[in-house]
Amino acid sequence: MPNIIVKGLKKAYGNKQVLKGLDFTAEQGEVIAVIGKNGAGKSTFLETLMMIRDFDEGTVNLFGKDVGSLGAKGVRELKKDLSIVLQPTNFYKNLRVKELLELFRSYYGKSADVKATIRDFELQEHLKTPFDKLSGGWKQRVALAIAFMSSPKLVILDEPTTGLDPYMRDVLWKNIIRHNKEHNGTILLSTHYMDEVERYCDKVMLIHEGQSNVFDTPANLLAKTGHTSINDFYLDRIGEKEAVR
Amino acid sequence: MTMLATQLKYDLIMFFREIFYLVFTVIVPPATYLFMGQLFGGETYGGDLSYVQFYTPSFIILITFSVVFFAFGFDQVMNRSLGIEKRISVSPVNMRTILLSNIIKSVIITSLGFMLITSIGIAVYSLKISLADFFSAYAVFILITAALLTISSAIYSFFKEMKSALVFSIVIFQVVLFTADFTVPVAQMPQFVQWIANLNPIYHINHIFIDVWNGLFVLNTETTISLAYLTLLVFVSVLLVSRRAKV
Ligand SMILES: Nc1ncnc2c1ncn2[C@@H]1O[C@H](COP(=O)(O)OP(=O)(O)OP(=O)(O)O)[C@@H](O)[C@H]1O
Ligand SMILES: [Mg+2]
Secondary structure (H helix, E strand, O other): OOOEEEEEEEEEEOOEEEEEEEEEEEOOOOEEEEEOOOOOOHHHHHHHHOOOOOOOEEEEEEOOEEHHHOOHHHHHHHHOOEEEEOOOOOOOOOOEHHHHHHHHHHHHOOOOOHHHHHHHOOOHHHOOOEHHHOOHHHHHHHHHHHHHHOOOOEEEEEOOOOOOOHHHHHHHHHHHHHHHHHHOOEEEEEOOOHHHHHHHOOEEEEEEOOEEEEEEOHHHHHHHHOOOOHHHHHHHHHHHHHHHO | OHHHHHHHHHHHHHHHHOHHHHHHHHHHHHHHHHHHHHHHOOOEEOOOEEHHHHHHHHHHHHHHHHHHHHHHHHHHHHHHHOOHHHHHHOOOOOHHHHHHHHHHHHHHHHHHHHHHHHHHHHHHHOOOOOHHHHHHHHHHHHHHHHHHHHHHHHHHOOOOOHHHHHHHHHHHHHHHHHOOOOOOOHHHOOHHHHHHHHHOHHHHHHHHHHHHHOOOOOOOHHHHHHHHHHHHHHHHHHHHHHHHHHO
């Protein structure tokens, strides 16, 4: 049974059609990247899965439950198995890192382990720093730590590594992959870094013109299209469609 | 329940860490109360009330107003515009609990303001109030806080942007300060200021509360009009808030 099944998802803002019938599935334990141009609808798609954005048509099924037919309580129940990092991410600015961890633990109940999270994400150094005094990379690190604290079955990350230096990106990816291995959690993220897709992801979905244009493993994709890198594939695919129009 | 307690704890911590809120709530009003008393302490107000009798309840209302408008209303707009509310809404927490915590926080802080001004009055201006008047004043004060929380929720639900909400808050603070009998008596001001004062709910609240505080409250034409006007505002606010909640 897949963790996520999305069928024919449509979403418009006013008369701007952003998603035009998108299909998607994710199995337990997969790391999946969502790529596409700025404004392609990545955040819209991810926020639909986070259940904070309404959609117009189609079905969204999380852990075997139809999201469209759930009440407020059912949605809250589902959110216990779900963690996210938003684009951009923000927390109460004058709470300290340790305090934010405690606060979010109270949201998730006893299952969340503050101590283990501090250890895993090496947060010791800045436990007493207020959130808005952290650098961009550290903010992102804290956001990820909070997302992984509740050992969720599904983690959705909207551009978690944008704006980070290569070392920080590596640290964050190691954490993502470790969580995935230890908890067999599904991880779904959007990114503009094609090297991350190649190196770390089991599958990649390209959202283009409101649909899932490609959805495959990076290796298959390269083999089928004959490109040497996902970057080349991306430019080729996006550029071609633009030129035709 | 533990969630509510934790949220409340951090809501209070955040309030006391925010210099901006502290200045407008627990620093400026008490300081003004002290300062004005030094200048005009000997005069009589609103007929035959002394400075403490008139301005102690007044400054309690001023603190309540600024807490409810800055630390409750504006704070909500800030959390909304910075995406903090969105981040919380994706966790398994009932947004009503967050709101409830915010309401309890505001009541705790306004109550502290009530006690602070009263203590300064007793210590510096030999304030005297009977126990009965004190308790009825506190009861009415809670009602006033509830009314202001409702009105503030309605007003700030129109703001999406932090900057516009901030400008609005500061302007409205000035307007309220000068047209609610907190400083220069409205009766001595130009006609148009008196007009604004009559539309200013805080002006009505202030006068009702001064009466209650001194055990002088009676239902007459003036207080009836004030009460009716305030009831109408609260009613409209409830409508606005519940309509917004559905969208
Ligand atoms: N709340 C909204 N109201 C109106 N239009 C919106 C809203 N949110 C997004 N859009 C529009 O929908 C389109 C898709 O936006 P979305 O944020 O999903 O793109 P994205 O793929 O995440 O882009 P990026 O790579 O820049 O993050 C954009 O054209 C955007 O302007
Ligand atoms: Mg986006």
